[in-house]
Amino acid sequence: MIELRRAEGAKPLIIGHRGAMGHAPENTMASFERGLALGADLIELDVHLSADGHLVVIHDPTVDRTTDGRGYVRDMTLAQLKELDAGSWYGPEFAGQRIPTLPEVLEWARGRVGLVVEIKNGPVFYPGIEERVIEALEAYGMEDEVVVISFDHRCVRRVKELRPRIAAGILYVGRLADPVAVARAAMADALHPNANYLTAEDVREAHRAGLAVSTWVVNDPSWAQELAGMGVDSIGTNYPDRLRSVC
Ligand code: G3P
Ligand code: CA
Numbered sequence: 001m002i003e004l005r006r007a008e009g010a011k012p013l014i015i016g017h018r019g020a021m022g023h024a025p026e027n028t029m030a031s032f033e034r035g036l037a038l039g040a041d042l043i044e045l046d047v048h049l050s051a052d053g054h055l056v057v058i059h060d061p062t063v064d065r066t067t068d069g070r071g072y073v074r075d076m077t078l079a080q081l082k083e084l085d086a087g088s089w090y091g092p093e094f095a096g097q098r099i100p101t102l103p104e105v106l107e108w109a110r111g112r113v114g115l116v117v118e119i120k121n122g123p124v125f126y127p128g129i130e131e132r133v134i135e136a137l138e139a140y141g142m143e144d145e146v147v148v149i150s151f152d153h154r155c156v157r158r159v160k161e162l163r164p165r166i167a168a169g170i171l172y173v174g175r176l177a178d179p180v181a182v183a184r185a186a187m188a189d190a191l192h193p194n195a196n197y198l199t200a201e202d203v204r205e206a207h208r209a210g211l212a213v214s215t216w217v218v219n220d221p222s223w224a225q226e227l228a229g230m231g232v233d234s235i236g237t238n239y240p241d242r243l244r245s246v247c
Contacts, residue, residue, distance in 0.1 A: 001167045002114055002144055004190050004212035006233045012224075013234040014247045015116055016040030017217050018059060022238035025090035026066060027057045028097040032105065036113055040240040041247075042147075043109065044116040044216075047102050047133065049126040054078040055102035055136055058086075061124040065089075067099065074124050102133070106140035114145045116214075116236075118171070119159075121152040130158040137166065147214075153186040160187035169214060173197065180209040190214055190233075195223070200230040207231065221246050 006012060019031025020038055027045055035043050046059045051074060063069045063076070067084035078101065087094030102117070109115050117137075119129055137143045147167040148159050156168045169190035175197040176182055183191055183206075190212035193202070198215050206213045216236030218224050224235055224246045237243050 001165050001189070002147055004147060004167055004169075004214070004233055005207075006231075008231075011247045012228050012232050013041040014039060014240050014243050015042045015044050015214065015216070015234050015236040016240045017044050017236045017238050018046065019043060020238065020240055022219065023241075025087045025094050025097055027059055027100070028086050028094070029100055029104070029108065030087060030094055030097050032100075032108065035240055038239075038241040039244045040113070042114045042116050042234065043105075044118065044236055045102075045105060046118045046120050047129070048073045048120050048124070049129055049132065050078045050081055051075055052077045053132070055129075055132055056081055057100045057102060057105055059120070061120065063099070072124065074126070102136050103140065106136060106142050109145070110140055110142060114147075115142070117146055117148050119148060119150040119152065119155050121150060121155050130155055130162065134159065134163050134166065147190060149190075149192050153182070153188075156186040156188050169212070175199070175202070180205060180211065183209070183211055192216065195227060195235075198227065198230070198232070203230045203232055218243070 016035025018026035020035035024031040024034040045057050047055050067086045069084040081099050087097030149169040151171045167189045169192040170188045171192045173194040192214045195215040212233045214234040224243045
């Protein structure tokens with residue numbers, strides 16, 4: 001299993017959010033390359049399922065915001081999704097970027113960088129997506145280089161039930177009354193709370209329970225410094241370069 005905890009006093013790892021979405025069109029190979037080049041220790045990405053069952057890397061359930069197409073990912077085949085331009089909306093220099101598949105990103109990442117794979121489930125639900133993600137990770141031998149996360153904690157639990165060795169984390173926004181209990185219910189190894197609601201006490205409690213703490217999205221180095229002081233294990237950012245002085 002990938003090591004998610006940092007040693008006492010060690011700096012947090014930097015997670016490139018959707019690659020380096022402050023510098024390049026999110027969830028494209030250009031963004032992942034940029035994230036790595038700018039110093040990210042791990043690269044985060046989002047996955048959905050196409051109409052013909054392929055795992056595709058895109059944030060929203062529709063292609064409307066981040067491509068030149070329109071419609072739901074679940075209604076389009078991989079061939080249709082691959083026709084779309086996923087870069088021009090961001091800038092002309094990114095024209096021709098395509099929606100990657102998870103296997104394409106695994107192939108790129110293998111031996112270079114670990115991944116944070118967010119399974120998107122809701123408002124469009126993808127029955128069986130957990131099995132498909134596991135199959136892909138195993139096909140590329142990346143089970144121990146990845147943490148699987150989701151706002152859908154049943155999805156997290158399904159991954160852990162099927163493959164306990166794959167690290168998994170629960171995403172949430174807000175301050176839970178008992179995050180450790182919620183993590184236990186999902187069989188999670190890590191908490192992935194939104195940074196706006198995170199306190200030093202929460203980090204201490206998580207660590208005492210053996211859980212890693214990875215927070216997001218933090219673009220301000222002084223805020224990252226504060227979170228590092230709380231002992232968080234990793235921080236997601238749109239600008240990995242900005243956090244390099246801290247992490
Ligand atoms: O890594 C956590 C973060 O990616 C969750 O939010 O909306 O950017 O997928 P979102
Ligand atoms: Ca995400």
